[in-house]
Amino acid sequence: MTKIELTPAFLIHRRMYQDSSLLLDFFTRNYGKIRLVARGARSNKTSLQMFQRLNISFKGRSELKNLTNWESSDQPRRFLGNDLVLAIYTNELLSRLLPEAEKHQKVFDGYWHYLIMINEQSDAEKEYSLRLFENLLLEELGYGLEFNKDSTGSPIDSELEYQFQEHEGFVAKVDGNIPGEVLLVVNDDDNDRLSVGHLAILKKLNRKRLRSILGERPLKSRELFFAN
Amino acid sequence: MIEKLNKAFCKLPGVGSKSAQRFIYHLLERDRQGGLDLAKALTETMEKVKNCARCRTLSEKTLCSICANNARDSSQLCVVETPTDIHAIEQSGVYSGNYFVLSGYLSPIDGIGAAELGLDELESLLKIEEVSEIILATNATIEGEVTAHYIYNLAKKYQIRTTRIAHGIPLGGELEYTDINTIAHALSGRKSYDIYS
Ligand SMILES: [Zn+2]
Numbered sequence: 001m002t003k004i005e006l007t008p009a010f011l012i013h014r015r016m017y018q019d020s021s022l023l024l025d026f027f028t029r030n031y032g033k034i035r036l037v038a039r040g041a042r043s044n045k046t047s048l049q050m051f052q053r054l055n056i057s058f059k060g061r062s063e064l065k066n067l068t069n070w071e072s073s074d075q076p077r078r079f080l081g082n083d084l085v086l087a088i089y090t091n092e093l094l095s096r097l098l099p100e101a102e103k104h105q106k107v108f109d110g111y112w113h114y115l116i117m118i119n120e121q122s123d124a125e126k127e128y129s130l131r132l133f134e135n136l137l138l139e140e141l142g143y144g145l146e147f148n149k150d151s152t153g154s155p156i157d158s159e160l161e162y163q164f165q166e167h168e169g170f171v172a173k174v175d176g177n178i179p180g181e182v183l184l185v186v187n188d189d190d191n192d193r194l195s196v197g198h199l200a201i202l203k204k205l206n207r208k209r210l211r212s213i214l215g216e217r218p219l220k221s222r223e224l225f226f227a228n
Numbered sequence: 229m230i231e232k233l234n235k236a237f238c239k240l241p242g243v244g245s246k247s248a249q250r251f252i253y254h255l256l257e258r259d260r261q262g263g264l265d266l267a268k269a270l271t272e273t274m275e276k277v278k279n280c281a282r283c284r285t286l287s288e289k290t291l292c293s294i295c296a297n298n299a300r301d302s303s304q305l306c307v308v309e310t311p312t313d314i315h316a317i318e319q320s321g322v323y324s325g326n327y328f329v330l331s332g333y334l335s336p337i338d339g340i341g342a343a344e345l346g347l348d349e350l351e352s353l354l355k356i357e358e359v360s361e362i363i364l365a366t367n368a369t370i371e372g373e374v375t376a377h378y379i380y381n382l383a384k385k386y387q388i389r390t391t392r393i394a395h396g397i398p399l400g401g402e403l404e405y406t407d408i409n410t411i412a413h414a415l416s417g418r419k420s421y422d423i424y425s
Pocket of ligand 1: 280281282283284285291292293294295296
């Protein structure tokens with residue numbers, strides 16, 4: 001019998017379960033991604049909120065445990081418009097990429113930080129923050145990249161161009177699509193030097209990295225970014 | 229045979245194997261005619277009720293009674309998540325425009341995107357009809373908000389004004405007993421007081 005009391009968590013997905021219950025996916029700080037049942041929760045109007053840091057309690061013997069208690073340990077955070085799309089996208093990333101019940105505290109902390117920042121950033125900053133979160137997630141899952149070295153181990157040259165190869169890393173190429181300068185900006189975490197064009201390059205890079213891990217089924221939230 | 233029927237009943241919301249057993253024995257032992265009538269009505273309904281060709285709500289005819297009603301204001305289009313939502317709004321009696329029913333809400337993690345929701349059909353409708361206002365009546369859930377945002381972008385493409393139904397403290401409700409998220413939402417969506425006087 002597992003019994004956990006008030007542990008930090010974010011709700012990342014919910015769906016109907018049987019008649020009056022909900023099936024909830026939480027990203028907990030100490031136990032990783034877990035799925036719980038909230039019995040009779042559908043009629044409960046003060047429903048659990050996403051994007052808000054919670055403390056949850058759960059127990060059970062079987063694989064599917066019950067949510068027994070929860071409280072908010074955060075301020076209400078409401079996203080609208082494109083901010084909401086960004087937040088939904090990160091939840092899909094977590095949902096698709098995090099393995100069940102594997103602790104990833106750095107990702108948890110990074111996710112919270114990201115959510116707090118969304119409301120305060122400019123559009124370009126938001127986009128860069130999302131790239132950093134993707135980088136963090138990929139790194140924690142074992143797909144990290146060194147942004148200051150090329151595939152042969154030589155330092156990235158700001159004057160050269162590179163191409164990203166899945167198993168090798170950054171390969172210097174005359175007609176490469178990634179300027180070394182962009183990689184160094186990410187390495188130094190100096191986003192003041194980033195242009196809109198640079199952001200587009202980083203987006204493409206991460207899309208390629210994610211695609212090789214996600215496989216054939218693309219991220220559905222991307223559809224929501226339309227018309228922007 | 230009984231077992232098969234039991235399983236069929238269990239598919240209904242709120243019905244478990246025990247209640248199914250009770251229904252079946254009741255019909256078999258006390259009300260055979262009622263059972264036959266139920267079977268007939270069920271078959272007929274399942275075969276004949278389709279989706280309205282325009283708004284996609286459930287309807288026996290090609291066009292539902294609301295879409296077929298010329299007295300309704302066709303410049304207003306209220307977008308809801310389910311046919312039951314139409315029923316709820318109609319009961320309030322304050323709306324006289326048309327509707328469009330989605331097949332639920334956008335839920336990317338479950339693989340439900342724009343096409344799965346019928347948003348393409350909504351777009352075709354916006355192309356041919358003269359809609360001047362879209363009222364977003366999706367639920368005040370995260371998924372409902374995402375859906376609303378998507379439709380807002382769609383409407384912008386056709387230069388159609390969008391409004392969102394207001395959410396907040398329920399009528400007769402007291403602040404003390406309202407959850408903080410609802411209060412935050414209600415505060416950020418506050419209105420000028422003089423509209424009430
Ligand atoms: Zn109709």
